[in-house]
Amino acid sequence: MTRLQEETSSCAQCPLRQGARQVAFGEGxxxxxxxxxxxGPGQEEDRLGRPFxxxxxxxxxxxxxxxxxxxxxxxxxxxxxxxxxPGNRIPTPSERASCLTHLYRQIEIVDxxxxxxxxxxxxxGLVKPEGxxxxxxxxxxxxxxxxxMPTYHPAALLRDVSLKRPVWEDIKLVVARYxxxxxxxxxxxxx
Ligand code: SF4
Numbered sequence: 001m002t003r004l005q006e007e008t009s010s011c012a013q014c015p016l017r018q019g020a021r022q023v024a025f026g027e028g029x030x031x032x033x034x035x036x037x038x039x040g041p042g043q044e045e046d047r048l049g050r051p052f053x054x055x056x057x058x059x060x061x062x063x064x065x066x067x068x069x070x071x072x073x074x075x076x077x078x079x080x081x082x083x084x085x086p087g088n089r090i091p092t093p094s095e096r097a098s099c100l101t102h103l104y105r106q107i108e109i110v111d112x113x114x115x116x117x118x119x120x121x122x123x124x125g126l127v128k129p130e131g132x133x134x135x136x137x138x139x140x141x142x143x144x145x146x147x148x149m150p151t152y153h154p155a156a157l158l159r160d161v162s163l164k165r166p167v168w169e170d171i172k173l174v175v176a177r178y179x180x181x182x183x184x185x186x187x188x189x190x191x
Contacts, residue, residue, distance in 0.1 A: 001030040001109050004102070008082060012137045014098035016040075016083035016091065022049040026106055028071060028077030033182045034174070035112035036060075036077045037103065038153060039121040040091050046084035051077045056155040057145045060118070063154065067171045068188030076110045078103060080125040109142075113181050114175060115146055119153030140177075147181075150175050 005025045011017065024041040027050055036052075043081070044054035049147050051174060061071050069075055081091040081099040091099075107115070117123050123131040127143045141148040151170040152163045172191045179186050 001106070004105055004109065008102050011102070014095045016081060016085055016095050019081060019086045021046050023141065024049050024051050024079065026051055026076065026084055028031045028076035028111055028130040029073055030076060032074055032076040034069065034075045034116060034178065035107060035110050035114070036075050036116045037122045037126060038077070038079045038116065038118040040079045041084040042088050043084070049084060051079050055158060059157060060156040063167065063171060065117055066162035066189050067175045068186055076112070078106050080122055083174040090121055091105060100125065112146060114143045114179070115148045119156065123150045138173065139164060140173070149150070178188060
């Protein structure tokens with residue numbers, strides 16, 4: 001993973017690199033059984049070169065902790081695009097396509113059993129181009145021999161607290177599948 005990170009840090013395959021301070025490659029346990037995929041770096045992620053470190057990332061950490069998952073212990077976190085889109089706009093299909101090669105290689109290295117997709121861009125960019133997060137969340141998708149769970153992006157929860165309940169329902173499904181496939185004794189705070 002370190003070699004891939006070094007290679008990606010000098011990537012300029014799409015125009016997003018020009019407006020970004022640095023490449024926010026991804027982080028976590030490269031042997032994790034759960035991989036989390038979001039949309040792209042925001043302002044704080046761009047500044048620090050790490051994914052999910054702003055307010056949405058802090059909320060994600062709490063959600064994971066409630067499911068008994070430590071961000072750096074049980075998961076590996078990356079985004080569909082690794083350079084910040086200007087003004088936090090949604091990455092274009094061509095930018096997403098350029099960056100997917102890096103994400104595919106990350107997935108190959110981590111080899112997760114479960115992939116948690118956060119938000120519509122992650123759902124559409126990785127597994128279901130015609131996907132709708134409000135319709136597809138909470139339903140398992142078998143993709144490349146991995147179990148994929150789409151749910152709302154934590155940034156959406158910060159804007160609309162009514163989404164917290166469906167996200168929690170989705171995390172409970174992830175906990176159940178993790179117990180089934182990885183660790184029958186996995187302990188979580190609430191389920
Ligand atoms: S967003 Fe991805 S493809 Fe585009 S320059 Fe950054 S690392 Fe390369």
